[in-house]
Amino acid sequence: MGGEKKSRKNDSSDSGRSRSLSRTDKRSRRKSSKKDDGASPQPGRGSGATLDTVLDKFTEKFEQFTLDIKGEFNNFKTTLGKQEERLDKHDQVLSDHDQKFQELFDAQKSHDERVSKSLEEANNATRAFVAAAPAPIPSQPKTNSSFDRDRRTHALVANVQDNVLFQKSELEQVFKTILRDKGLDCVFDIPGPAVSTRFSVFFEGPVSERIVESILRARKNSAGDWVDFAVKTPQGTQVKLYYGPDKSPKAARLETISKKLAKHLGTMYADHKFKARFEEGFISMDGLRIAVIEVTPTSAKLQWNNNALTGSNISKDDVMAYFDKTFNIQWSS
16 A cells, blocks of 8 residues: 555656646747747738738838939939020020121121222222323333433442432441341442442342342341441541442432422421332322422423312422422523
8 A cells, every 4th residue: 555655646746747847848839939920920810910011111111212213303303404494594695696796797797898888989089080190101111321221230329318428438348347247258349439429339249139139138137127327428427328229320310309309398288298109200199199200311300190189289380499499400501
């Protein structure tokens, strides 16, 4: 009996331990099941709640994505609007530029038309003046006489201010200095007396013409200004020297008379502008030719353009009195 009781007690103790272990295993399995439910939903009541959460998150993200797209689109519209505004301003600037260019073009066209009209009127006036002018003095052919000879290209002529006497030796020294400064070596001759108001200088050699051209260029410096040359008179006074291309006696006389007459007219009639054309002997007043000079070895003749003098204050009688007294030689026996 005692053994059976002890056996039942042991069985009862083992049974209690078994039930206690069974309850512990069940709690472990429930915890494991809960963990599994959180990591990997199983079909049943909890899986529906998890799907709703996923859908809510998806919907929330989609709505945010939609808002982002709308924001980007609005930014694009704003940028596009600003760009269109800049293009409109640019187009306006181009339009204003085109308008100004057209105005300038029209103004230039109008100016060209006025100039063309003025030139046409000037040409018509010139043709009318030429038609009304007296017949020009026919040019005389070269006779190769000493008075109306051709220009000597290997020679120069020299004179001084106021046409006073000066020394040949002084002129020689001037030309030697010019040749030395230019690095040129050329023989030249100055015929005539030791003292005169005018000298001719002749250069020798195969390049004499080029030497003359070089000396003529020496009258101006590199800046284009005239260079002053001076020589002494027999009294020791320094006077300004002038030299230039050789001229025939006729050309030289015509130049002298033209210069003096133009200067006299400018003094007598200061309200007009007079110029002389030395080569042809023309005298012009305010751009119009009013007279022409013809010379011979012993006389000078002045002819007038009466049409050009109409309405002017020029007294032909006074001018002719000065002309004959100054330029025409009075011969007597």
